Structures are given as structure tokens and as C-alpha cells.
Amino acid sequence: MHFSIPETEVRSGENGSTYVAYNIHVNGVLHCRVRYSQLLGLHEQIKREYGSSLEQRREQLEKYMQAVRQDPLLGASELFNSFLRKAQQETQQIPTEEAELDIYLSNGQKVRISILTSDQTEDVLEAVATKLDLPDELVGYFSLFLIREGADGGCSFVRKLQEFELPYVSVTSLRNPEFHIVLRKSYWDSAYDSDVMDNRVGLNLLYAQTVSDIERGWILVNKEQHRQLKSLQEKGSKKEFIRLAQTLKYFGYIKFDPSITDFPEKGCHVIVSAGNNELNFHVRLPNEHVKEGSFKVTRMRCWRVTSSQVPVANGTAAPSCGGKCEVKLELAFEYLMSKDRLQWVTITSPQAIMMSICLQSMVDELMVKKSGGSIKKMLKKRHNGSLHRSDSQHAVKSPPILDSPDTNREQMVKLSTKLTSVTLRGISTSNSSNDISGNNFHGNYAFEGIGDDDL
Template sequence: MHFSIPETEVRSNENGSTYVAYNIHVNGVLHCRVRYSQLLGLHEQIKKEYGNNVVPAFPPKKIFTLTPAEVDQRREQLEKYMQAVRQDPILGSSEMFNSFLRKAQQETQQIPTEEVQLEIYLSNGQKVKVNILTSDQTEDVLEAVASKLDLPDELVGYFSLFLVQEREDGGCTYVRKLQEFELPYVSITSLHSPDYRIVLRKSYWDTAYDSDVMDDRVGLNLLYAQTVSDIERGWILVNKEQHRQLKSLQEKGSKKEFIRLAQTLKYYGYIKFDPCITDFPEKGCHVIVGAGNNELNFHVKLPNDQMKEGSFKVTRMRCWRVTSSQVPVANGTANPSSSSKCDVKLELAFEYLMSKDRLQWVTITSPQAIMMSICLQSMVDELMVKKSGGSIKKMQKKRLNGTFQRSDSQQTVKSPPLLDSPDPSREQVVKLSTKLSSVSLRGLSSSNSASDISGNEFHGNYAFEGIGDDDL
């Protein structure tokens, strides 16, 4: 999770006195406003519960009123504090920390605790209305939806709630996965827009888990609805013959056979992101990124309008980071003032093993950079749990973890390095360096089969030999 405090506000109490509020953003979006005293109270609780040796440094109290420069310095210190707490495997996943964030979110939006009805959407657009409290956390809402659908308890961990924005063109943008420290009703209400909805979707990547889900009637229906939806929106590629076969299975009501056929299609189980910009293979290239099958897939439009496709395997990413920076919005003046409005520019950059002994950074500039990072981290979590022989339920409970650091005016999130193969029977990636080559960017063909992609690869600095999954 990307925690930051990019700004402060001077606000007034009921008695007219003023105070400084620190705006905590999570994944680039305002989560809550808190006072220094509230964060100090949290710090004291953490110290009491976990001891002085565990908690990070907290900015000290000041006797006199802070100057603007001191307020900004405290903002940076509090930001580092929140990042350090969140990245700690014990503190960051503690109920103390998460309940603080939930309470602060509710207080910020001034939504009282009361019974409400919340609409949760399925992939096919069907709505499920659940009766909850405004103060119910994500896990509570997910369980309420599962109960309403009669989804067995053992399958709840296979699904998650996602915040999705409906676009004017009929498509949708996956904004983020709802986290344990937020209140879904408050999150969706605070957006004040009918374009946003909460959607139930499977939260795993390995298609082998589909069998567990399909063994249950409700699970089968949910997976079937998602698969049909992904095909209809073009996330899964289907040729005419495959479309005919799928339609025949639909008419027969053969949902399991429908899903099994879909599993053989290109991009099954992927999440597609909105068009964005990348610096690979050249700066300024337009790209459509998809996440799935333990990779980021690129459809790149080169400056000469030629289309290329390729994939970056997560097992060959040494690390990645999400960087956010403030970009002034043009206001028609030659020298925009410091008070001008700013947009947040988000970038996902990952260091990739292109060939033997050669690592290269690849950057994606996209408002969905954090969602991409979350997808990468969940792939790593799933691979590592599978490697250790763990279950998907343990994997679902594992908190996303990252290393946060601040550099100049930019905010950075680094993932832990993944230096070994996900298969315990195979050697570490470092030892396989003689087999590893670049991401293979190839020309698009009319075929929908991954094994049938053909065409010319990039030449010059980017002409490397591609490898198949069997080589890893």
C-alpha cells in the first residue's frame, strides 16, 4: 500500500480555534484527515502494546506554534512514520493500526454509524443488496455478500471486493482492491459519483484454483459470470470458431465446459488496464497493459504506428517501485504559482532481467500504477505460498508488503525482490541466468493462441531471443 501525506489543511474547531490537519492518502486517494495529537495517541498505543524497540521514530512535540516550514517538516516526518508502521509485518497488519485508519476515515467523512443497504455488483452487472453498518470493514462486507449469495465460508477467501469506475464508452476501470483498513460504504459514498461501484471478483491468478470454486454451485455461477463478462469486454481474446463453441455451450447451460474452454484462451484471468505510456522499447510509446499468468503483458504502439506485443514475467523482475509526483496543471500563465492546482503523476517502474547479466528498468506512466503494483505483489504472494506448500486461504490473509521511501519531491514504493523461481523443484533465477533472455516483443498476428504469435521481433538494442514458460 502506498501511504503518503502530500498536504496539510488549516481547519477550525467548533469553538473557532484553528488546527493543522494532515491529509493521509492511500494509493493516491485521500483516506482521512488527522491531527498530530491523534497520530501521537496511536503512537503511544503502539509503544504500550509492542514496546519501544518496535515502533519507528515519531516527530516530537513543539512548545510554540509551528511555522509553515516546521509544519511541512512535520508532515514529512509523519509521512515516514506512517509508511514505516505500515511496512512493518506486525504493526502494519495489527488491528490497532487498521482500526485507527477505519475510525479516522469515518470521522473525516462525517458519516455516523448506522444501518444501511449497500449495493455490491457482480461481474455481469447484477446487484446484490446487503444490509450492513456504515462502520463495517471490508472483510465484514465481503462476508455479508457471501452469506447473501450462499457462498460457502471456505470459498470466501477466493474472492475480493474491488472499486471500479464505469466509463462513458461502456468499459470499466479497476481502481483498487478494497483493503482491510477501509470502510466500503464510506469509501464509495465519499466519491459522490454514480460512476463508481463495488464489484465482487475472484482474487487469485492460478487457474488451478478454479476447480475449487467450480465444485460449488454459487462459486461456479460467479466464475461463469466473470468469464462471460471478460469475454464480452474483450479482455479474453476469442476467434470465430471459439466464439461458436462458447455460444453452443452457453445454450446448453454447460457452465463448467464453458469455463474450461475459456481457460485455454488468450488472456483468460487477466485484468486489463486503461491505455497509458511506457518507455519500452522507446520513450513515449502508447501501451495497453494486462496483468495475469504471473506477468505483465504489453500491447505497444510504436512511433511508426506499428503494434508489438510482449510479456514481462514476474519471476524475472528483481524489484519494482511506484512513484508519485505533483504535476502543476496549466493555468494559462507563463509561471504557474506554487498555489496552482496539481495533478498526481503515477509511475510503475520495474527492474527486469532482459538477458544474461543485464537488468533494465522499464517504466509505465499510468493512473493505475498502484493497482498494477498490487497485482504484481499478489502474484508474488501466490507464487511464494504455492512454493512453500501453503493454501490459498493463507495467501489471501497475507498482507501486501512493501518498502517505502521518499526521494526529493517524489514518493516511492519498492517491492521485496523476487530472486528465485516459484517452483521449489527448480533452481534460483540467479543460477538460471544462462537460460534467461529478454522479454520477447513480437508482432501481433491474427491468431488468438499464445503459442501461435509470430512476426518480427524488435531489432537493435531490443532484439533478444524469447523463451517459453517451460524454460523457466
């Protein structure tokens, strides 16, 4: 989670007096406005309950909030998350009441659920699972994502909804019909598809997502593969359809909007996709040549998300003044290019935080496997939902037959330089709690004994 406090506002109180409000952005989006006294109250509660170990980071509120979140105990505490949820609700001035919320499936189908406006992400996920008749043991395999639908039918992932926010408040406060909440699988290893496909509803959800990803061009399909897939669709062979799709390039990947990178040189346009424990780059060089390559998470020593303010187009205001500015987000990761050479690679994208969340979840899966733990238990671990199950069921409709593949899709050239295949054994990582500087958010990991592939 990335915190920033890019601006303050002078607001009027109920008695006509004015006060300074701090605008807290979480994952690049305005989450809430709070007074300094509210944050001070949170700090005093944390000190009473957990001690005063974070006192030195109070000098700047932004650093302090990031430090609290990065602490394994404090960041996951209900005290901290409930504070953020309450502040979000108060900022948007949405009272607690019964409401209906539309959750979208990958095929565009809407599932309307009845919730409270103050229900957190877990509650909403439980409610949609109830509506779909998805078993409790499979709920953890799915998550809710905030997306933005483009006029051209495209889909941009904004972020994965977290435990510190209220989905109803998050989507309605945007006041833009282009934003939707979508249900999508939340794991990366396709081996766990078998668990999901053993259930009828899970199979339909995974099938709808697979068809959608193919139609968007996220999964690459040639003419013969398309013919086979279409034949399986016509037969209603959903499991066989998914198993064939699992063999295709970019199955299970999330594709991001066009962005800018400094690899292999500054100013290159790039399409980034996340999946299969890697970030895949489709890079257009300044000479218009297009190349493709992948960066494995097992060879990333660390990464960080950095936010900064830049004036809007035709604006003359400096980031520190009151003029109109926009937040610029960058994801940078330090990569093992060869046995003894590390290099920073930077991506400038509004979706930088979503990319970071993808990296984090890939790392989580790998670490569970490395420690001999069960990824199934990790995915199934749920908080007890506060909503009661209803008797209503909502069937998942099958998507239409696949359209013909785009024969004009540009072919990509592999990067000419291969990286030496090594692990990150012996490379030390710094303590993230000591790595907070400016608006940086670090995720530091090194792996031993996890195999990785060449670029």
C-alpha cells in the same frame, strides 16, 4: 499500500479556532484528514505496545506512515488498521448507522446488502457472501474491488478494497454514481477455478465473470472459438464453457486503461494487462507500429510506486504551493532482460497502485507454492465476520448469449527480441524497510527455483 500526504488544509474547529489538517492519501485516493496530534497519539500507542524502533522515521509523516505499513507486525496490526478506519469515518463525517449498500457482480447484477456504515471490508464481503449463499470456505477466493464505469460501458479498476477501509464510506464519499464496488475472484492460478466450480454459486460467479471478460475483449476469441462458446452457452454447459475459456489468451487477466511507458522507448502508449504471473504490454511505438510482450514477475528484482504532484492543465502553480495540482503515479520495476543485465521499466498510469497490488498478490501465490504451503488455506483464511447470516438468498443470473466477436480487433506483433530464460537465483534484494525515500513504495522479491518463460 501506498501512503502520501500531498497537501495540508487549514480548517475550523468547533470553537471557532483553526488548525492544520494533514490529508492522508492511501493508494492514490484521499482517505482521511487528521491533526498532527492524532498521528502523534498513534505513534505513542505503537511505542508503548511495540517499542520505539520507528522513531528515526518520524522526521516526515509520510515516511513514517509508510514505514509502519511496511513493517510485517505493525502494518497488519488491528491497532494500525482500526486507526485508519476511524480516521476515514471521522473525515467523511458519516455516523455509524444501518445502511444499504449495492455490490455489483461481473454481469452488472446488483446485490443489495444491509450493513453498518462502519463495517470493514471483511464484514461487507461476508455479508454479500451470505446474500448469495456462497459457502464460508469459498469466501476467501473472492475480493471486493472499487471500479469506475465509463460512459462507453468500459470498466476501470481503481483498487482492491483493503482491511484498513470502510467500503460504504469509500464509495459514498466519492459522490459519483460512476463508482461501484464489484465482487470478483482474487486469485490468479486458474487451477483453483475447480475449487470454485464445485459449488453452484461459485460456478455462477466465475461463469458470469468469464462471459463479461470475453464481451469486454479482455479474453481474445476467434470466430471458431466464439462459435464453440456460444454453443456451450445455449446448452447451459457452464463448466465446459469456463474450461474452454481457460485455454484462451488472457483468461483471468485484468486489463488497465491506456497509459505511457518508457519501454522499448520513452513516450510509448501502452495497454497493460495483469495475469498469469506477468504484466503484458501492447505497445504502440512512435512510428505507429504495435508490438506485444510480457514481463514475468519471476524476473522482476523489485518494483516501486512513485507519486508526485504536477499542475493541472493551464495551471501555473508549483507542486509545493496551494494551487491546483493532480497526483501523477508511476510504477517502475527492475527487470532481468538477460542473464547479467537489469533494466528499469516505468509505467505512468493512475492505476499504478492497482498494478502494484496485482504484482504483490501474484508474488504471494508463488511464494506459498514455493514454500510447499497450501494456497487453498491461504485463500480460505478469514477473520470471523461480525454480521449475522440472514435467510434471504440472491440468485446469480446467467449473462446473455455472447455477441459476435470484433473482427476488426487489431492484431499485435510479437516483440522481436527474446529474453534469455533464467531465474533470479543469487540476486540479492534489499530490505524494504530501508528503501523508503520520498514517495516511493518498494516491493522487493527474488525467487529461486521458480521457472519463468521467455518474453
